[in-house]
Amino acid sequence: MKIIEVTNLHKIYNSSEVKVHAVRGIDLSFEQGEFTAVVGPSGSGKTTFLNMMGGLDNPTEGKIFIDGINIGELKSSKLTDFRMKNIGFVFQAYNLIPVLTAKENVEFIMHLQGRSKNERNERAISLLEQVGLGDRINSRPNKLSGGQQQRVAVARALASKPKFILADEPTANLDSDSTANLLDIMENLNREENITFIFSTHDARVVKKARRVVTIEDGKVVSDLTK
Amino acid sequence: MILTVAWRNIWRNKRRTLITVASIFFALFFGLLIRSLQIGTFGKIANDAVSSYVGHIQIHQKGYWEEKIINNVFERNNEIETKILQHESVKSIVPRIESFALASAGVRTKGCMIMGIDPDRENNMSSIASKITEGQYLKQDDIGAIIGDKLASFLDLKIGDTLVMIGQGYHAVSAAGLYPIRGIVHFPSPELNGRAVYLTLPMAQDFYSLDNQLTSMSILLNDNDDIAEVKKYIGEITGDKEYEIMDWRELLVELQQLIESKQVSSNFMVGLLYMIVGFGVFGTIVMMTAERWREFGLLAAVGMKKIRLILTVFIETIFLGFLGLLAGFAVSLPIMIYFYKNPIILVGEMAATYEEMGFEGVMVASVDLPFMINQIIVVAVLVLIAVCYPVFKLIKLKPAQAMKA
Ligand SMILES: Nc1ncnc2c1ncn2[C@@H]1O[C@H](COP(=O)(O)OP(=O)(O)O)[C@@H](O)[C@H]1O
Ligand SMILES: [Mg+2]
Numbered sequence: 322m323k324i325i326e327v328t329n330l331h332k333i334y335n336s337s338e339v340k341v342h343a344v345r346g347i348d349l350s351f352e353q354g355e356f357t358a359v360v361g362p363s364g365s366g367k368t369t370f371l372n373m374m375g376g377l378d379n380p381t382e383g384k385i386f387i388d389g390i391n392i393g394e395l396k397s398s399k400l401t402d403f404r405m406k407n408i409g410f411v412f413q414a415y416n417l418i419p420v421l422t423a424k425e426n427v428e429f430i431m432h433l434q435g436r437s438k439n440e441r442n443e444r445a446i447s448l449l450e451q452v453g454l455g456d457r458i459n460s461r462p463n464k465l466s467g468g469q470q471q472r473v474a475v476a477r478a479l480a481s482k483p484k485f486i487l488a489d490e491p492t493a494n495l496d497s498d499s500t501a502n503l504l505d506i507m508e509n510l511n512r513e514e515n516i517t518f519i520f521s522t523h524d525a526r527v528v529k530k531a532r533r534v535v536t537i538e539d540g541k542v543v544s545d546l547t548k
Numbered sequence: 549m550i551l552t553v554a555w556r557n558i559w560r561n562k563r564r565t566l567i568t569v570a571s572i573f574f575a576l577f578f579g580l581l582i583r584s585l586q587i588g589t590f591g592k593i594a595n596d597a598v599s600s601y602v603g604h605i606q607i608h609q610k611g612y613w614e615e616k617i618i619n620n621v622f623e624r625n626n627e628i629e630t631k632i633l634q635h636e637s638v639k640s641i642v643p644r645i646e647s648f649a650l651a652s653a654g655v656r657t658k659g660c661m662i663m664g665i666d667p668d669r670e671n672n673m674s675s676i677a678s679k680i681t682e683g684q685y686l687k688q689d690d691i692g693a694i695i696g697d698k699l700a701s702f703l704d705l706k707i708g709d710t711l712v713m714i715g716q717g718y719h720a721v722s723a724a725g726l727y728p729i730r731g732i733v734h735f736p737s738p739e740l741n742g743r744a745v746y747l748t749l750p751m752a753q754d755f756y757s758l759d760n761q762l763t764s765m766s767i768l769l770n771d772n773d774d775i776a777e778v779k780k781y782i783g784e785i786t787g788d789k790e791y792e793i794m795d796w797r798e799l800l801v802e803l804q805q806l807i808e809s810k811q812v813s814s815n816f817m818v819g820l821l822y823m824i825v826g827f828g829v830f831g832t833i834v835m836m837t838a839e840r841w842r843e844f845g846l847l848a849a850v851g852m853k854k855i856r857l858i859l860t861v862f863i864e865t866i867f868l869g870f871l872g873l874l875a876g877f878a879v880s881l882p883i884m885i886y887f888y889k890n891p892i893i894l895v896g897e898m899a900a901t902y903e904e905m906g907f908e909g910v911m912v913a914s915v916d917l918p919f920m921i922n923q924i925i926v927v928a929v930l931v932l933i934a935v936c937y938p939v940f941k942l943i944k945l946k947p948a949q950a951m952k953a
Contacts, residue, residue: 377849378948398853405851412849412951415842420556425549432549433851481851 324484324517325351325374330383332369332540343369345540347383351485351519356511358531359521366540367521368489374519375408375487376400388484405433409478411488411520416474417462423449423473424458430481448476452506468499472506479510485517492527504530550856554864561836565868568832572872572927573879575825579818579923580880581913586814588888588914590807593907597803598796600674603642603766604775606799607782610790612763613799618647618718621761622791631785632767637774642669642766645752649715649723651695651745653703660699661743662713664752673768676733676746683707683731690748692730698741700732707731713745717757725755736903822930830934833865837938844942845950854942861938869931873924887913 332344343366351357359367372378374385376392385392387407395403404410417426427445436444449458452472462470471491478486488507492500508530510516520527528534536544558565598604612620624643632638645664650657667686671677676694677685686694693711695703705711709729717723727747735741753761769778775795782793797804847857891912894902899909 372948375849377951378946398855401848401851401853404849410849412846415846415951418553418843418847420553420560425552429549430850433856477850 322353323350324353324388325349325519326386327374328384328386330370330373330385331381332366332373332378333381343540344373344380347537347540347542349535349542349545351517353484353517354511354515355485355517355519355533356508356531357519357533357535358528359519359535359537360523360528361521361537362523365537367523367537369540370537371487371489371519371521375410376404405430405481407484409481409483409486411471411474411478411486411491413490413493416477417470419462422459422461423454423465423469423476426462426473427477427480430477434481444480445476448479449473451479451510452476453502466499468495468502471495471499471503475503475506475510479516485519488518488520490521490523492522492524497526500524500527550860551863554860554867557840557860557864558867561839564832564836568829568865568868569872569875571825571828571832572869572931573876575822575930576873576876576923576927577880578821579927580876580920581883582814582818582821583919583923584880584884584913584915585887585911586811587916587919588912589910590810591914592891592910592912593807594796594800594803596908597800598772599768601766602796602799603673604769604772605767605779605782605793605795607765607767607786608763608792608794610792613792613794616646616763618716618756618758618763621645621718621758621763622789624760624762625789628786628789629765632782635778635781637769637771637778639768639770640669640672642666642673642768643749643762644670644764644766645749645756645758645761646763647715647756649713649745649755651699651703652712652714653705653709656703658699658702659743660695660713660745662715662752662755663744663746664749664755665746666749670746673766679733679735680731681734683729685731686746686748688748689750690730691727691751693727693751694731694733694746695729696741696744697732697734698738699743699745700729702742705729705732711745713755715755717755718761719757721757723755723757725751727751736908738903822926825927826930826934829931830937833934833937837861837941841950844945845947848945849947849951854945857945858939858942861942862935865931865935865938869928872931873927876927877920877924881915884913884915887911888915 327347327349330344330347334341334343347370359370361367369378373380380393392400392403418429421429424445427448428441431441431444446455446458449455452475454469454472454476457465457469462473465473492503495503504527507518511518522528533547535542609620609622629641632641643666645662647662649660649662651660652658667688667690671685680694681697683694686692695705695711703711707729711727711729713725713727715723733744735744747755753759767778769775779793779795844857848854891910894909894911902909
């Protein structure tokens, strides 16, 4: 089942003095249950592309359909709601609210969704156990390692039961052990619970794990391989 | 949960919290104290003037206040006086003749102010007897005079010496009289010291060739709040007479103006204080916004609506504001109450300045609620203005850009 469809996507940054054409006409679609890497050198447009797909940034041109909904037509607050209900995010860094514990960070999004305290509590604990942090549920982010923080971020992204998870270079700041660990967790979630992951990276070891690899250069898709 | 986040954020950066709360605290603390002393002191000055001399209400012949000449006198009327005194709010009535004359002794002459008084009633109001430094206060049927100490030394007069007064009486009759000095009095006001000559009413009437006439009747009430009622009452019982009935606010217009001009400078000080504090609070809020910009971006990205984001920041800042206001009020209140009960006696130059203006050199705090509420509102509004910064920034927040920052 197709969950994301992107057509003729362009992004031109106008903010600085020079115009930057970061994404130059991408047409792609993603299926439920994919485990896909978006790869490309630094500056190739990965973040820009993922941000637009996640409804965090507006395309200059082109359309994005998520579950058949054209997210470009959603107003700002509707779009925020849409993100909360449908998309899980894992960012490269600063994923967590510093003043909340691991469990509270995972609970927070469920709180925004209006889930009951009990449900929040149980789900947060079970998700943290799933990412191997059952013993750190009450730690604040600054007491967790980079790898642990990213695992909390994955648990947080899952908490809202999204249609897919967008992860922009989730391992960029991690050592190789933590990288392998995080990818194992993501892979397991994908295989066992059919969670859709779309993650960007420029790390060859991460690329190896992906079942589909979309390569971007200069804002264009140069290859799209499924193993 | 929003409250949890807000609460923990307050403790996250203790120094910033402290700076914010302390700024608000000091703003309110000093603002309240300055205002309290100002209102209390000026209030006391007006109050002293009213209770010791002016009275709450005065009755004159119509036109007297505009043109204070001896021709603008009115016939004393016992019936009216009795009726006024019957009103339960009226404490006393003090009849007077106030006018000008020349005082001389030996080769020296000086313009002076004759005060024709009822010695007992006048003393009940202004306690002149206690200000006598030499000799004695006037008896009810005295034919002598008491004079200010500066006038006495200028004219080189001692107790028992004779004061010569010359002037113009009712309808331009020439006035002259000789009065033995009974006492020398010292007032806080140099003006009075240099010019005041007190005679009994009959002696003053005699000097100005008046019958039973007065320039004014000063009426003292039990309660300031009854002025309007008593004024109306007097108006009714004196209906057909050509009187002007004025309350102290009308009589003390010049004092009021002086006080207002004094207030301008302290308003400026308080304004400056608030500006500094306003910028301080604004600065810490700008810092807070910048430090947490990425976090705001994250929260918006994962689905927190801007309105809730704004609410969180709002709650935090308002809480800090509330804390500062509460502390400022809680600390300054006992101080204000202390200086309300124990006025500060001024010394040196400050005291001299006050006394030259004819005021007692005393500062006292006010504990009136309205001005306190006013100050609290002003500081609270400053905090609210400062909160506008993150609110407007957050309205324009773009999650993707915020997280890149
Ligand atoms: N906010 C922005 N304003 C201007 N240019 C930008 C902005 N964000 C990214 N860019 C530019 O767009 C291009 C793509 O950036 P990005 O999507 O971050 O690439 P990647 O994630 O692959 O490193 C780069 O040249 C980058 O400098
Ligand atoms: Mg990137």
